[in-house]
Amino acid sequence: MFNRAHLPLAFEILYYCQKSMEYGLNFNTQGNISARIPGTDLVMVTPSDIEYDRMSATDMVIVDMDGAVHSGSHAPSSEIDVHLATYERRPDAQAIVHAEPVFANAFGVAGTPIAGSMVNMIIYTKGEVPIMPFQQSNSREFGEAMCDVMGDLNAVVWANHGILTVGPDLRTAFKTAVAVESAAKILWAAKAISSDLSLLSYDELGLDHAL
Ligand SMILES: [Zn+2]
Incomplete structure (x- = not known):
């Protein structure tokens, strides 16, 4: 039985799963989303291998920080260990979005970081987006190596897979994913127009790092 107290968060995760399809960040059953459950050592995550438009809020899975299923009638996302490694390393992260959008992935295949083409992206990412070299992504080891790259x-x-974003809440983590893909698309187009690009760094924005 799904704990009714967890329904608002489950609906929020489902909302952003559906938005990820609408915005072209994911296709089929790609990607996954998780969020810490406030006041607990538990994480809610999307189930493995269910299409978002067939997913219900009550399909969400709750796991502890070791990945053991606390409640839920499905297996958690196959990348849950990456999410948990990230939560351990980033206490500031309250939510995580993994998606597989086309233009950001093109940069991953090329092994080229997504430079600061757009102010919107830089505000959210806090810098150019680095590339984690390809490894199978279903382990804590991958998550820890990825956190080393993300800093x-x-x-x-x-590389050859997708993007991961973190945020102080799910809305912000999702907006960051949208901003990365949008900036990657613009950077790809700008590179086709000119090799002399106008790029931004986070430091030159002069923002407080606590933003
Ligand atoms: Zn994936």
């Missing part, structure tokens, strides 16, 4: 940034590209 204090809020986004990273997994």
Whole structure:
């Protein structure tokens, strides 16, 4: 029986799963989303291998920080260990979005970080988005190596696979994913127009790093 107290968070995760399809961040059953359950050591995550438009809020799975299922009638996302490794390393992260959008992935295949083409992306990511070299992504080891690459940034590209973003809430983590894909698309187009690009760094924005 799904704990009714967890329904608002489950609906929020489902909402952003559906938005990820609408915005072209995911296709089929790609991607996954999780969020810490406030006041607990538990994480709610999307189930494995269910299409988002067939997913219900009550299909969400709750796991502890070791990945053991606390409640839920499905298996958690196959990348739950990456999410948990990230929560351990980033206490500031309250939510995680993994998606597999086309243009950010093109940068991953090229092994080229997504430079600061747009101010919107840089505000959310806090810098150019680095590339985590390809590895199978279903282990804590992958998650820890990915966190080394991501550092204090809020986004990273997994080469030949997708992107992962973190945020102080799910809405912000999702907006970061949208901003990364949008900036990647613009950067790709700008590179086709000119090799002399106008790029931004987070430091030159002069923002407080606590933003
Ligand atoms: Zn994936």
